[in-house]
Amino acid sequence: MTDNVQTIVNTALASAPPAELEPGKFYAFVTPEGGVHKVDLTGDQYKDTPTRKTGTTTVRDAESFLAYWTKHHDDNSEVYADSERLTVTAVLDAHTADGARWSGHRLHLALRETDAWKQWTRGDGQLMKQDEFAEFLEDHLPELLEPSSAEMLEIAQSFQAAVKVDFQSATRLSSGQRQFQYVETATTKAGQKGQLTVPETFVIGLIPFEGSEGYRLTARLRHRIGQDGLRLGYKLERPDEIRKTAFADVVKAIGEQIDTAVMNGQPA
Template identity: 55%
Template sequence: MTNTDTSVQAVAALAQQALAPKEVEPGGIYLVATAAGHVERVDLTGPEYTGTLARKTGVTVVRDSASFLTYYGKHKDDASEVYSDVEKLSVTAVLDAHAADEPGFGEHRLTLALRRTKAWTEWLELDGKLVDQDRFANFLEDHLPNLVDPDAATMLEIAQSIKATTKAEFQSSSRLQSGERKFVFTEDTKTSAGARGDLQIPETFRIAVPPFEGADAYSMTARFKYRLNGSVLTLGFKLEQPEERAKAAFTDVLNAISEGIDTPVLNGTPA
């Protein structure tokens, strides 16, 4: 056998050895020679091979302070950071934040995203608007649980009085010494001697509405508004600083979180 034949057999043997299957261990990185003469990198370090995640990642969204504290208490470490944003009404925890002596990934986060209640949203949607008598009366009737002063029973009577005069022609309005607003109307407009009457509505009333799901109700003054356009009466209200009430409710939520954690809450937004 010539030296050339020996060299060919040696190369063939190495090629066969490279193609022969071999058992590998999960968790390692291997270089594999292919029949085409290339070298491929095989990475078996992923969780699908090892059955273990390298680190915690993802963003968890909760809707109340109790849920925030539960999740935070389970996953926090000594480097965890908490940020609050009063404009966005949100609280964010970076659970794997940078430590003082080593970096963190910052990829495991917890966010408290408060949801406005249906009642709060509906009061704000009508805030500052003037609507016809029927719609205004129906709104009061639908939101009786939110009315505190005058009480719900009194406001129901007012709503029913407003409904009863939807076809009347209003002629004038005046402010009474009690602070109420009186509207004079004529019910039967077909004759000059039509039945006359008056409708009295309080100048202000108070409501109590929870701004967020899971929050306490916050009280606000609503100032009665009206417009007498000819004989047509439109009604509405203007809420007293509703966004300030929402921020006050957020501050109470933030205080509950601050009392339940052992790290200061930073004012801002994490990078």
């Protein structure tokens, strides 16, 4: 093509009136340089509504999971429960028996532990100073079931009052309680003996996950008398089993409200 002809073509292209392009179609134009310019108007951003549902919605309890599921699932939606990760995942646009689908619209239940559960399990097996142990009991009175929170408060206050004492021994009584023998060290009462009696075990009520049911756990009193004084703590009985049971109950609550089998595992 001669320079004159190219100039005429360029002038014609530059002076051509603008053309309206229709969304939802694909266009290609020859540029003055001889290349091809492509315009893709088929994307969702050019449409009034998206072509399909996509994205993962994360919820924190079974009730929210069921609400979203009810709104968006179809007959081919799938649900998976992972007991190790404590998650329930729904693939709302899962593959059908006759063909593939995108599997891009998902619902994810990620359970979150309550503050009380985390605090009790964090202190499991740890020995504390007697005043720290007393403060811990006072801070967690709502979770104390047996003995009652009022009785445990009295025990906590007794430990706080017995700071200036020298604990000598601990004896397990036939009633299942633990009795601590001590000698006063305060100037006004030096040498005076006394004792504190506390339960060997106590029962607490904890909700493992936000929005889940509550469960009873038994805590066994732990102690050590040494040069640094009396140390106290507790040992929870099978907290991991309670946690697994709580998750299984969440999965059961979901399974009872949907017509789809809950599979054990994770989606692809």
